[in-house]
Amino acid sequence: MNLPTRMRLEACASEETEIAEIQFLGREDAKRGIDAQWWSDDLETKTPLADEPDSHWNWCEIISYYQNKPKFIARCVQTPDGAIQGAMLVRRKVKSVLDPGQNAVFIDRIATAPWNRDKLAKNPLYRGVGTGFVLYSIVLSYTQGFGGRVNLQAVASEEFHAKQGFEPTTIQQDGEIVWEIPADVAQKKLIERGIIDA
DSSP states (O other): OOOOOEEEEEETTTOOEEEEEEEEOOHHHIIIIIITTTTOTTSOBSSOGGGSTTTTOOHHHHHHHHTTOTTEEEEEEEOTTSOEEEEEEEEEEEEOSSSTTOEEEEEEEEEEOGGGOTTTBSSOOEEOHHHHHHHHHHHHHHHTTSTTOEEEEOOSOHHHHHHTTOEEEEEEETTEEEEEEOHHHHHHHHHHTTSSOO
């Protein structure tokens, strides 16, 4: 099974599907396509950009720190116009919280571009970036032999993560609760998408 290389996004204005590419995220792409673009004051917002929990993340520095660590994978999703619509950093192997003795993939950072956020942008451009990255992580976990288990800290939206199948656990990391998608939920998603057989 290969990891996804494309992601289906919904253009909010037209409700049409657009195919975006899932690509390696390097330092220069992070610097030019995220740090220099995402937090522009030109964006019409409902709330201040600085209120977003990831507005202080410097993706170029994050990628620089993790790029030579083999357990980490950095990806971005890019539309045909060249704009980076989302970014993610995942760790290939951590311990499962819900299934002791098993492994999982950990989403260290995940973000959609500010102009795609329904609760922030007055006229959001695309939907589906976060959902697409969660599916990518499930596939990665499954291909690694971890049953599709994925965990993270729900920094931005617990509601979104709950809809994706994440369950809160009793474990905290850096003061945040760890959430995890159990193997059965993950595999159900893969079956529904036709990625694996029932």
